[in-house]
Amino acid sequence: MSEISVEIVDSKLAEEAASLVETLVADRVASRITAQDPTLWGPDAESEAAIRLSWVTLHESSRSLLAEIDALRADLHADGVDRVVLAGMGGSSLAPEVITATAGVPLVVLDTTDAAQVADALAGDLSRTVLVVSSKSGGTVETDSHRRIFEQAFAAEGIDAKSRIVVVTDPGSPLQKLAEDAGYRKVFLADPHVGGRYSALTAFGLVPAGLAGADVAALLDEAAAAAALLSQDDGANPGLRLGAALGVRHSEGAEKVVFADNGSGIKGFPDWVEQLIAESTGKHGTGLLPVATEGVDAPGFADAGDDATATAIGSPTGSALVSTSGSLGGLVLLWEYATAVAGRLLGIDPFDQPDVEAAKKAARALLDQPPGSGDETKPSLVDGPVEVYGDFAGGSLTEVLRSFVDAVPEFGYIAVQAYLDRLDDASASLLRAELARRTGVQTTFGWGPRFLHSTGQYHKGGHQNGAFLQITGAVEDDLDVPDRPYTLGVLQHAQALGDGQVLAEHSRPVLRLHLTDRAAGLAHLVKAVQEVHRP
Incomplete structure (x- = not known):
């Protein structure tokens, strides 16, 4: 089609x-x-729109990337490297994941701070692995953490790390300078006049997907055919x-x-x-x-x-x-x-994201605090393998969930935010359908911190009628982030608490459930949700 x-x-x-x-x-x-007329969205949006509209020509301007991608893929294969791991968040990972999944080619996507999920990616054959480090700003904390961890892992295996790292970033970013100074294998510079969420057909979408084996030239052909129709008045x-x-x-x-x-x-x-x-x-x-x-x-x-x-x-x-x-x-x-x-x-500017940074700033502030400060001292309730944090009445997990659901305004929504391993803890995603079925409330599901780079803007800036169910879990085998004063587990926890803090400041209901045993906790939580009903 x-x-x-x-x-x-x-x-x-x-x-x-x-x-x-x-x-x-x-x-x-x-x-x-x-x-690329920047006046379409009003005077307040004009300055931002003026530097964010190059996505309309990507089906043409991105074609110069194709030969570079093909050549790099051939060189990597000649070196026996055919496993692609992508470290990227939001616009740097969502499009490549769709492109490769649709094409049926393998791509390991790291858009997580869960130690177990990162460890799973590290457990693959590093002798055959190339890491694509993808960040528009060049300073994405999750992606930088992945780069540091993989660089150390390559070195531990006796692999020249710089030969196995490919970078996609905007011109002039800190990541460009770091990559060039370190001598990483290849640096692709994306069009800076395209916002992250419109970047599917830039280097951010095409490089990892193309290296993984997707036909990205066909993708541009498809977009070109559509462009002719979409430009017509x-x-x-x-x-x-x-x-x-x-x-x-x-x-x-x-x-x-x-x-x-x-x-x-x-x-x-x-x-x-x-x-x-x-x-x-x-x-x-x-x-x-x-x-x-x-x-x-x-x-x-x-x-x-x-x-x-x-x-x-x-x-x-x-x-x-x-x-x-x-x-x-x-x-x-x-x-x-x-x-x-x-x-x-x-009547809004579709190219800015004024509230995205709020949760990141809150997480950074928590990381800068001494261990243990700023976190809750103890849960308000412990029900089996689930600790409850939040001001919701109830003597059991089911009762707390009922109180939480009662706090959802009419025509509001529930956002389930799982700061877990989306591979090993995949059953968490069942909660979306169960909550929607039991409550009749529109319910979203997001893996944290992935959703912070996606729906996180809407949660703070959109219609203020959401209620937020955070799920965190015990970390059994944490991973240090080289040359950083925190582990992945600490970072993941700070991201959950930081976002919850910002949402609470917006007067939104926030309930955090911490699973002291992930498998048992998820089973216990699903059972509790099945006992929740909204009149």
């Missing part, structure tokens, strides 16, 4: 969106986006129609966009589009909250209420109001255009 399409299944929504598209066409919004433009539908629904109170895959053949697309929409629109007390579900029959999608727009990726389905289909490259560009259009309709 190559041609992109948008089908607005609901006839009333289709009629309302068509009327709004007429205005967008009259204002030449599509062609002005393509021409025409009522049939799918980017305008999709953006208009989202804008209309938001004006009617549908502040959530609920996603399900329906036979698209694209693996994990909702996880990528989640960051794009949340960071682009979730600010100044407004925005669209993306909710990735398990399928068209999943709780929250099949029964989406008036506060949500059920959106299928792939074939239309009866429970969806909107469906989008096409190739991966085409869908990437479609959703980027539609999100920019929605930003105009919502």
Whole structure:
């Protein structure tokens, strides 16, 4: 499936969106986006938009990367190196993960501070491994930690670390200088005029995916085919129609966009589009909250209420109001255009992220404190393998969870945030569907700290009606971060506490559950959730 399409299944929504598209066409919004007109989002957004619109030409400008990627991959294979590990967060990891999963090629993605998950990546065959260190700012703490840990591990195996590290970053970043001074194997410089969440077709998306074996040239071809359609000031433009539908629904109170895959053949697309929409629109007390579900029959999608727009990726389905289909490259560009259009309709700057740094600053402050200071002295309740932290009434875990759910406002949402190992603790993801089913509340799920680089902006800047369930776990075998005064476990804990602190400062309900035994704790928690009901 190559041609992109948008089908607005609901006839009333289709009629309302068509009327709004007429205005967008009259204002030449599509062609002005393509021409990189920074005035589309108002004077307050103009300075940021002026340096963030090069994503519209990436299907052309990124082609020069293809030969470099192919040559490096051939050189690595000649050296017996064919295992690619990617250290990156947010826009540096989400797109490569979707691209490689869809292509069916292996890529080890490290977007975590969980010691066990990092140890699992280290346990692979290092003699065959190249580490791609990917950071737009060049100072991402998680990615820097991964680089330090792998550099030490390569050296311990007698491997020349600098020959096994490839860097993707923006020109002039601290990481560029570090990489060049250290003599790392290759430095790819990305287009600095593209924001992280719009960077799927830059070096951030193409380099790790291409080294892993995905056909990234085809991806650019798909985007090029879509670009011709998306730039047209025409009522049939799918980017305008999709953006208009989202804008209309938001004006009617549908502040959530609920996603399900329906036979698209694209693996994990909702996880990528989640960051794009949340960071682009979730600010100044407004925005669209993306909710990735398990399928068209999943709780929250099949029964989406008036506060949500059920959106299928792939074939239309009866429970969806909107469906989008096409190739991966085409869908990437479609959703980027539609999100920019929605930003105009919502009256916000879709290219800044004013609240992303808050949790990072809080985590850094906690890391700078002496061990033990700033943390809770003891839990408010211990129920088996689960310690409870938070001001919620109840003499059992089930009762506490009921109190927590009662704190969710009408038309609000629950965000489950699991600071765990997304491989070994994968059962935590079951909590999203269980909570949505038992409570009838729209529920998101994110692995921490991965979600901080994705939906974290919306949590602080979007509609202030979320309730936040943090899950942390005991660390059995921690990992030191070389030349840093903390371990991964300490960093992970600080990130959870720091984000919780910022959310509490926004007067949002925050409940942290600490699993003293991860496997037993998750089983105990799932059982408790199954006993929770919201009237």
